Amino acid sequence: MRKVGIAGVGHTKFGRSEVSLVDMLALAALEALDDAGIRTGRRHGVDQVFVASMGAGILNRQSSVASALVDTLNLQPAMAETVENGPASGASAVKLGYMAIASGMCDVALVVGGELMRVVTGWEATDFVATMLHPDAEYAYGLTLPAFAGMFTRLYMDKYGVTEKDLAMVAVKNHEHAMHNPVAHIQLVPSFHAIIEDEDAPVINPYVAEPLRVYDVCPVSDGAAAVVLCAMDLADRFRKKPVRIAGIGQATDTHVVAEREVPTDLLAVRLAAQRAYAMAGLKPEDIDVAELHDAFTILEIAISEEAGLFPKGEGHLAVRRGETRVGGRIPINTSGGLKAKGHPLGATGVSQIVELVRQLRGEAGGRQVEGARHGLAVNFGGFGNNVVATILSKEE
């Protein structure tokens, strides 16, 4: 199998898009192509395009988005597919791009993830995201992702002693990181005291799904992110030295959350991470920086444990010790994470990879993790029933 790298990255400002879904995807794609040094036009050399989008069909009433993107970028006759794997669509698309090149089927692939969500109200967005749950046993009840996250959090608190303050620390940390990331949606650092300790806190930071509060939940954002994948044996063609995709792991778990034997475990995360480490020949101790799917603050803690960065039940202790902030032992969500950077569903998995590339290239500015060589991304689909872990390594 050929080695595969990332030659270029692009990322729109997350938040509220003024342009259409395809135009937004094109903005991220062009930035990534420029970053890679690929000239657009008739001799572009892009063999394959993957577009990750969870909601184009439902939210934007548009199908075959990849074909539309190829058209606007005039990348014909490149192969093109749209990839849907819930909120893990982005990492799935990167995985398919990897497979396309590793197999020898093509040399250069453009992977773009994006979501235009703010065309609907918050209630409709919550409803749309919940359509990935089991239709009869979950969705029909009005159950949503925040509902499952709330029930999961309560179990975690009872079993491991995680507190609402620990969760607020994750939120504040990620918002602080986002202040150094110009493409992050929320450019505001909440005050720890104000959102959790002050007597006004119950009203200004109310519960969304007990015991999770507003500041434990990611915002609804528009945005797109893109990467250019290439065969490492063609590295000389590009402007910058590609960052290598060292390992990818994916795993599924029961769709129906209530059926999980140990309800505080996220087995698909554990297995996806193990598979990625095995493929990369690395261990959790080798990871220097991680982007973990913090759609809810509790998930950053739980995923950090399942991915082996901390023992199970001790992730919140690492948060308390400051180990997961930039400057700490293993900085997590340096981009601001889903919590502060935003979570445009299809974009998120690609956005995590973009952040790792910037970290491994040393281009992360005020949030740079010094000397980072290996980065881990975990993109979480469903309530943990379809998870993709990706490990990137800097080529020496």
Next chain:
Amino acid sequence: MEPGMYAYRCTACGKLFHPARAVCRECGGREFEAVPLEGEGTLLTYTRVYALPEGYMKPWLGFGIVEFPNGVRVSGQMNTEDLAVGMKVRATVGTVKEGVGRDYYGFIFEKAAQA
């Protein structure tokens, strides 16, 4: 049909599922028989959700995961404000969502009467 809630027992190995599946996770069997899921269970975890999706005109709604004595675990709505992990609840079946042309029914749990 009278609205009722069921678990599905693999006729080959006896493993119970809710909701129905095409294949048994344990033995690969493909035939199941419906077993009523009713009576009392134990509340494993719960939440009150204040940001309900489109279609619910209420400020909040309670949800929980309940384990029946036969080991089957299900999600449902909670029709009590008095919630605690480990409490006994009683399964009722009711309308959990009003739909266009059809309503959806499912588990609505109530606090079990004191023994």
Next chain:
Amino acid sequence: MIVDKLEQSLRPPETNMPPYPPKYITLASGEKMVVHQASREDVPRLLEAVRPLVTVEKDFYDIVAARLYAELLAYQRYRVKDEYVLVGTIDGVIVGIVNGRMVDDKVGMSYHTVAIKRGLRIGAQLFAAKMEYHMDYLGQQEVLIVAESPIGYRRWMIEYELESRPSTWHELGGVPTHVLTKALWEKHKPMKCTGRRPVPPEMLEVAKKLILPSEYPQIPGFKR
């Protein structure tokens, strides 16, 4: 000032309304928002603060701002009976305005809620302050509510479980009226209404400066 007879006949009779005691709320950013009652003398400043939003179509800011603008003028120049205006400020800068009026001693009417600064739930806090004024300080039994913005309206309607009363007409237009009753207020107040009193004198002094916002998130690149 002597008010001539014709002008006098155009002015509605005034009811003596107890003032809204100022309070302050610690927002998520840690900033303190002071909510205090504006006077007629403050109206020119408030008009300037509202004016840029009159042309912002997104999220119905234009309709809400234009109507609030007119209501502020009507308050200042005595054309609406028993109107009041509450203003939210952070470090003296105007971040939101709400208004309404007493219909009679039992019934209040909510007019508009405009949040200039976004992302800190300022609109929700000011709306709650307005309900607090009607219920806890004016001693009213119910407040009639309609709204132009679907998001704001649904939020109030669902979160406060407002009672639908289409038989009662609201002055703002023909949409069915919703009502916050005293019982609903008491039920939802603990989760909706917060803040501390008294406001330290120096903080209140700053709040009364009513500094015009230098930026409007609704208007990218705004220059005053």
